[in-house]
Amino acid sequence: MSVVTLKIDGVDVAIAAGSSVMQAAQEASVEIPRLCYLEGLSTVGSCRLCVVEIAGINKLLPACTTEVREGMDVTTQSPKLQDYRRMVLELLFGEGNHVCAICVANGNCELQDMAIAVGMDHSRFPYRFPDRKADLSHTQFGIDHNRCILCTRCVRVCDEIEGAHVWDVSQRGEFCHITSGLDQPWGDVDACTACGKCVDACPTGAIFRKNDTTGEKVGDREKLEFLVKARENREWVR
Amino acid sequence: MDINELHAMAEQEQLRRKPHRIRYCTSAGCVSAGAIAVKDGLKAAVKDGKLDNEIEISSVGCMGLCARGPLVKVEPSEIFYENVTAEQAASVVSTCHGGATDAKVSDLEHPFWKLQQPIVLENRGRINPERIEEYVQVGGYQSLHKALTDMTPAEVVEEMKKSGLRGRGGGGYPTGLKWETVAKMPPGQKYVICNADEGDPGAFMDRSILESDPHRVLEGMAIAGYAVGATHGFVYTRAEYPLAIKHLQKAIKQAKKFEFLGSQIFGSGFDFKVDIRIGAGAFVCGEETALMHSIQGARGNPRPRPPYPAASGLWDCPTLINNVESFANVAPIVRNGGDWYASIGTEDSKGTKVFALTGKITNTGLIEVPMGTTLRQIVEEMGDGVPDGGVVKAVQTGGPSGGCVPADLLDTPVEYKSLLKLGAIMGSGGMIVMDEGTKMVEIARFYMEFCREETCGKCVPCRTGTVQLYELLDKISKGQGTAKDVEQLEKLSYMVKEMSLCGLGQTAPNPILSTLDYFKQEYLDLLQSPADLNGNKIEATANAPSA
Amino acid sequence: MSVQNQPTATVAPEKPQKSASDNKSKKSDNKSKKKESDRRYKALDMTMKRHHYEADALIEVLHKAQDTFGYLEEDVLRHVAKGLKLPLSRVYGVATFYHLFSLKPGGEHTCVVCLGTACHVKGASELLADLEAELGIKVGETTSDGKISLLGARCIGTCGLAPAIVIDEVVSGKQTSEETIKQIKDALAQ
Amino acid sequence: MSRTVVIDPITRIEGHAKISVYLDDTGDVSDARFHVVEYRGFEKFCEGRPFTEMAGITARICGICPVSHLLAAAKTGDKILAVKIPPTAEKLRRLMNLAQLTQSHALSFFHLSSPDFLLGWDSDPAKRNVFGLIDANPDLARAGIRLRQFGQTVIEKLGARKIHAAWTVPGGVRTPLSEESRQWILDRLPESFDTVNLALDLFKGMLDGALKSEINVFGEFPSLFMGLVGADGKWEHYDGHLRFTDSDGNIVADNLSEDDYANFLGEAVEPWSYLKFPYYTPLGYPDGIYRVGPLARLNVCDSIGMDAADRELQNLRDLAQGVPTSSFLYHYARLIEILTCLEHIQALMDDPEITSSRVRSQAGVNSLNAVGVSEAPRGTLFHHYKVDDNGLIESVNLIIATGQNNLAMNKTVTQIAKEYIHGIGDGQDIPEGFLNRVEAGIRCYDPCLSCSTHAAGQMPLHIQLIGADGNLLTERYRD
Structure with a gap:
């Protein structure tokens, strides 16, 4: 396997060719903000938080989908990136109805973490207050579309890891939402195995266990990575 | 089929022809202006005069001057009549035998015609798009024959590179380089896609080409397939273009019948087939990765590039994707050589470009001009300016991805580089003229409404940024905005431009940014109170027209 | 859009039948019998067969379904999902992405x-x-x-x-x- | 010429309200009204939310007594699950409510009301607050602050936060009490007892002297009283049944269940206030006036069931020569309740089961309509939810303690205004001390207007004098 060397925020990293800038950053212990990226799942590059600057390229590129190249010089933090990331988060907070105070994921929410990481304490854009619903029809889990940021981790984990493809995105643009089955109540979808992987994959409080109340959702996100590696490498011990 | 049969087919068509032909335009523009009634009138006149053996009434595709439809052309005298009515049909028929007509003759010396240089539209008014014989009669499929028998794939690619042709869909990537990249990918399954998902409002170049000369596109695709090593092509077209779909379907059927498509074309070892895929109403599918998802039966969500389709496209195979106009240029380039094509146009931009000239302009229609023609020539000379003595305020190019060029910059030549410098783009060819009555904030809002409704919703900046941009524009245009809103509008525009995943989002703020550049005073005049945050009266500094 | 809903004329006489299948009386035997007898489903099946039941043909099949039925009712989407071996949510996601597909009946x-x-x-x-x-x-x-x-x-x-x-x-x-x-x-x- | 005095907003209460004083042609008071002018839409925006979130949402109604809402919401949730919660969970919930009563009453007495008593009705308004109290009587002020802190710390030790601790959940509570916390509570109890006894002695002394006349003026009128009592008729704050008594100590209704609240409680609406006017339906509106809160709880119970507190209760009843019916005695009742709470906390700390880790019952939605009740510091609090099959809220009704005292509060301000305000001529200002007494009439009830209107707003003061012709004569603002 060939190895390429590159610089991430001035740190030299050597990593297998074909890896992503995101993986290289992890190797270099550089934290890159992200929401749609989850180790073990395919990448979609949709949240745009992980965009980085690469010397010699005049476009911002997402770290999760950009392959490493020999001699790359990557900057993950700059005033411009910080400013743009903050705006992305402001847009996300304005788009849904994110009320941390009563959210199951309060204190354990990646959206919240990202807001803190980029210093977003309020949104300069007006809140849209969309009329969205919660679906508690499943016996064990619930989905509250108010808190969904459309990262599609649930869609991917259900399709790629569990193989049930309960979820998909329907509609378009601002009306996009996560749909179960034929836009049925989640509890009515035959394909659901109630495995709970989407609960663990969800970065916010959108998908949760039904008995969880404020701040009680403590997602085990590493579990998916563990599961993927367990299957690939036959290592069933964490 | 071999070359002799091809020539024989052309000859036969020549022999079949009657001494006179009257061509009527069947494009949507002329049809909705009454072309069908005119056709019925022409046919009736021929029948009544028992002239069936002498005069042939035949349809052609778009002849360009849509504003003055229905258009009728008489051959071999090559006289164009404008605004023909059913009542005038009989007198037009009579002109074949020296009769007189009160139908208005089009002035072919007018700049509208004179400044055009038809390459893509070279068969305009000359062939019936539904008859392959007519295409062959004007030299059709000879370029394909030449490529397959006289040239290696590498030589074809070389000619394309020499031609300097750049992607006519809007991106402007050098076509030859793209072909070369695909050609150099390891052998195996490769695809050719013709992007006919012409979604820009105000653009109908591709529709017109497909409706009027579908074989030219198929021939271009087949040559491309040969050059890059692909055996399967797709035309992805909008469902909103039923006539284009019909003509294309018919053309494919005919081409298969005469073995211009299929296996071992012209006796070579080259196989190529073309399928049509019909879109279902999604502007974003004009984006190449979204388009490929759509062909594969999925939601039209774009994906990050790289990998580019040339490396990994349809079903992860190397895929060449060009738009209709690009493919329509291929046959002439192969026929006449890349150097010939490169001799037309300017240093930066070679060849010709087709534009749909619309909006507040007298001569709306379809034109093909050499690169380097100035906007002023197009708008004022060819288009005869704004009707009823109005004044041009701006010209919008590139649709929702483009920008507005103000009237004082109309001397800018049509070139990729010079348009980009003005914050506009070449785009696919929509050119919309706006007069003094046009409110630029309103125009920006219109385009943002379009983008807001057409964003696929995958990436955050585009999905929700367009909504917030629209709301800001709406607020400002209603006179409820503040200086802070204008500042936020600009900041957010840059963010959406730089952060969005695909071309739709990356260019969506262009109409805002270019109107902010050239017409900022119009924004400021709409503010709640014309004062900045410090209470000072605000006025735009640069390029503000006196309005 | 201009090309959709063109089969209004062919759909209209069958309206009573359609509204019957709309009724959510979930008696599957009854329903499948009805489906068999419904030539519109046959037309849809032929289209799917022509595309070798390839999942990639979803949009082509939905076009056909929309042309045949006038709009994409729930049973039709289920039928397509079954025929093309696709998850329901995938079919629904595609059907709602494209503006030309309508999940509600249009006007005459x-x-x-x-x-x-x-x-x-x-x-x-x-x-x-x-x-x-x-x-x-x-x-x-x-x-x-x-x-x-x-x-x-x-x-x-x-x-x-x-x-x-x-x-x-x-x-x-x-x-x-x-x-x-x-x-x-x-x-x-x- | 007649006119109206408006005090808006009233200070040293939770929330935003104003008082209008209507003067007749001679400048005497003809009427006075207590208006609540805030509005919030809690009942509306809970619709469509999972019932499990109700504790978290409704706790946000108020920063002073969120525990009351947590408990009412959790109890309503228990009924939706149709489970019996583990015994330790009930004890811990009780512990939290006792701590909440303690801290809220301490706040009311020491921070909000005692400046009037200790510094004087007519003292400088700029110093007539807890800071003035610290200057004048630092030991008492500090003890009061520490007593409140004790209550808050107990809440924090249970729920990990001082306010809005989302710790009570349908089915029980989220975390058990640690041995360490139990020990901390035990350690701090003696000091707390000392403080409340000090305050009791001080206040009792004043009731015999400086504040003697106020008892007859601040809301002295007959009315019904409502509150929870235990199965044995003892003082209750968490469970039990509802009882109405009258001013003569007769039991008017007993063994009422909160489930049937709609049968005996009506809610009237007046155009001049966002605060509803609940009344006891058998007597109609406005004759069905009843009072809730500390004094009502002491009036409806047979006894408290704790030694020291029962001694003080007897003292109160002796002072009133029967049933205490003056709202001024709410202050006294509050101190007695603090003592009661401390004794109950002491008892719970001695219960070996209190640190058990079995604190939560799990179940699905089993009942679609449920009413929960708890005794908040200010009185009885009802939560009524209807949910769909999946547990999403379809409708919510909240009946808040303060609202139930609305009729009584209006009656009290009228009574006080008539007593103190006479012959106010045109252009003549009302002495500030008089206005302060009118406000203090409201503070007897320690109203929580945020809760009662589910409202948002600030709390400055606004007074208006309005003539008989309805014209505004003068205004005064206090920020």
């Missing part, structure tokens, strides 16, 4: 107002507003009697004739509100 007649730039510049928005007022519905809606749907189109490519409308497949250009309203009335009277 359609009036499409082109809202492209050229038409916009020449007053299409005002035209649309007048039609909305006349018909008492918003763009994208169907009158309560199911007679006519009012739709907007991105650009129908007849910019030379702006503002343009399409009533039941027929394009008319250079419209005024009065002319369009008259054409609608004529269409409804037929």
